[in-house]
Amino acid sequence: MFIYHQKKPNMMMFKISQAIICVIGLATVHVSLAQNSPQDYLNTHNAARAQVGVGPMRWDAKVASYAQNYVEKLKGSCKLVHSGGPYGENLAWGSRDLSGTAAVNMWVAEKPKYDYNSNSCVGGECRHYTQVVWSNSVRLGCAKVRCNNGGTIISCNYDPPGNYVNQRPYLRVIQEVLGIYNA
Numbered sequence: 001m002f003i004y005h006q007k008k009p010n011m012m013m014f015k016i017s018q019a020i021i022c023v024i025g026l027a028t029v030h031v032s033l034a035q036n037s038p039q040d041y042l043n044t045h046n047a048a049r050a051q052v053g054v055g056p057m058r059w060d061a062k063v064a065s066y067a068q069n070y071v072e073k074l075k076g077s078c079k080l081v082h083s084g085g086p087y088g089e090n091l092a093w094g095s096r097d098l099s100g101t102a103a104v105n106m107w108v109a110e111k112p113k114y115d116y117n118s119n120s121c122v123g124g125e126c127r128h129y130t131q132v133v134w135s136n137s138v139r140l141g142c143a144k145v146r147c148n149n150g151g152t153i154i155s156c157n158y159d160p161p162g163n164y165v166n167q168r169p170y171l172r173v174i175q176e177v178l179g180i181y182n183a
Helices: 002-033 038-051 061-074 100-108 127-132 172-178
Strands: 088-094 139-146 152-159
Touching: 038 100, 038 127, 038 139, 061 139, 061 152, 088 100, 088 127, 100 127, 100 152
Parallel strands: none
Antiparallel strands: 088 152, 139 152
16 A cells, blocks of 8 residues: 555656646747737837838738748758849848847847938938838748757848838838827
8 A cells, every 4th residue: 555655656746847848839839929920020020110100011921931941941050041033122130049030120120320301321220221211011921940050040021121222111201290209
């Protein structure tokens, strides 16, 4: 009888351990999926666009499929090489797991380097930011891949593309008249 009782607590501990492992596993999956959904990409883009009075984008499955197919090709090298495809494109790389929201925030962080008056980058790169807020780009598709070396590449594609030479990403004059500009 003593042995029977001894086994029962061990079995109970085993079941509790399994339950804890399952909960931890599910929590890890939830965290890894956090900030990578289409809505997360859209929310981050649209928040930046709203700051300068540009309308929201919408998710486009065709554009997202293009992004996914392309980042899958980069999985082996894990190098940021633009696709040269029909869409505007922003790429981000992280040495570990990089969330989609973090990637978009990196591009948006270039905002202070964009000078609206000269329509140029001042003091560094800003063209990722200008693509995010390009007013004519209304369809968005993004994808993420973990590279073979453990890094992450994220691609967001924009339809129609932006960053045309001698064109501004948005018109501030109209926004100032309407009182919606938030520099």
